[in-house]
Amino acid sequence: MVHFQILKLIYFQIDNMINVLLITFTMSLIYMSIANRMSSYIKILAFQGLLLFGVSFIELNEINTLNLVFVLLETIIVKVFTVPIFLNYIIKRNRMTREVEPYLPNFISLVIVTTIIISTFFLSNTINDHHLNKIYFIVALSTLLTGLYIIITRGKIITHVMGFLVIENGVFILSLAVGNEMPMLVNTGILLDFFVCVLILGIFVNKLGDVFKEPDVDKLSQLRD
């Protein structure tokens, strides 16, 4: 009887823990909308990687251990260490300005990102599906839309890549929602992460830095009718 009460308490704490991590993740999105410097973006991306490490550690308890270790290693090594170090290196090497130059003022960005999060909350309430844990869906969808928003309203190529990394974090959260039944999908999502980070960051941004001195997306509009 006492064991049962303790177990219930533990599961409640675990459930709570996932909620805390995902809500912190959403707060980091709001902070990202008003951040002014490139280094803030990189630190937020690293922090998000750390939170995802925690979530995948707690959530994926039904898949076999080897797979779990692979997922955890990927989250820590790629998201928390490799990508931020790479991004810092690229910014230093190409001597880019350290400021993010958004097209819209920061206050409007803040309002829009908050609206995105609130509307995904209402949207998920209209979907009564007991198979999907609601908080995963909310956080994943708002991360996706925030990533798209960052791509649209920031003018540098490197911030486009950062917006894409935010979208990938969102896809990772969504794949965790089904990760217990289909661990293969989580692996495929990680493969996407890996490929894109290595290829987009490693090869292309370097090549772009060689050709364009100030990588501004406005310069990339020569191909037109």
Added chain:
Amino acid sequence: MLAYYFIIAAALSGLLFFSREKKLHHILIVLFNVLQWGITVYECVHFRSEELGYFTADAAALLLLIVLSILTTTSSYHSVGYLKHHPSSSRVKAIYYSAFSILVMAQTGVFLSSHIALTWAFVEITTFAATILIFHERTEYAIEAAWKYLFVCSIAITFAFIGILFLSISAQEAGTVDLSYRSLIHHAGLFNPFWLKLAFLFILVGFSAKMGLFPMHTVCIDAHTVAPPPISAFISTTLMNVGFIAIFRMYSVIASTSIAPWANHVLIIAGALSVFVATIYLLRVNHFKRMSAYSSLENMGIVAIGLGVGGIGYYAAFLHIIFHSFTKASVFYQIQQVHRIYKSYMIRDTGGYFKYYTPGAIVILFVFICITAMPPSGMFISEFMIFRAMFSSHYIWLLIPILILLTMAIWALGKNFFRLIFLPPVNFDDSHIEKISPVESLSQYILLGLVIYLGLNPPAVFVSLINEAIINLPH
């Protein structure tokens, strides 16, 4: 055998990457073509067999695989000619050949795979290989198009992955975890329709960047404009077939479920908007490759409409995509010769082609007949079938605007092609024209002849293959 194919293809690609001799490149590319035809013949003989658990050679795969192999051979031949006349360092040439072989290998993987996540992974590999090829000329236009292609295709492939995740959420309702196409088609009736709709929408939007359909067609246009002509010929035909088969397989999964009418509407909207956008831009284009790229967009729109209206439209959609592959490839190969004479791709710099290279001008004439779907071209038969299907499914309110738009497209294409062939050139110094041997246009005659032959007198095995490919769709 398929495992051997992948290993040998990867090895050949690696050897091509590290070799710097022209002769060695030629030998290895010929070997690669032999390998490609070998796997095609093997799959023809072992029709409907399953390999490695995840690859099946069904009818749709076989048809598009044969098209791929034919176009690999012609593109390799024209690549050799292209690299001879456009000097670049041997390292760059090695990268070109190596990326080309990886692209062909990945496309073979997409056609043969029978599991949706494997299709997705191979499509991602084709994106990377195609980006390297688009970047080949290393001009500023090339880097811009290559970056846009890589970035937008990566976002599109992420969307497609989200679609696959939604599909697996909807599959949880039926209690199945197997995402192979056979199991999906079997159980689709039990899936949750809401998630299935979202899955279809995201997969359609994601793979539309590959197929060149409405939501994400813009990167395809830039990419086909900038890539070297043999590569443009390859990626605006077989790579669009890759997008088509991904969308087609998802469509056959949901074709017998309750969301099929909704999905038909979505496909028709995407197709109609593609035709509309293509026609608008065709009227004001002034670059040959860009014109051909918009024409591809328009044809993909027609294929999507054919898939959406159903009935005989299914058969016609397959027919159209096969004929379009051959015709569009001929266009781009001939544009390569045009560039050798005029040293420019702009339409206003050309003219009098009949006088300077008569075999090529005749190819352009035939190409114009084939691509605007005039008889005896096979595309006339497929387009006519699609119009008939639209008429019998009571879509006449859509048919009339589409016919008007296609007429405007015929006018735009005719204006540009006839200017090339018949009108005298402006500001062109014709004292130092390169002599091109007629043998180099032979491949285009063969391809166009295939289009006409398969259209007028299709062999019974061809017809039965297409009928089997669409067997999962409701008739």
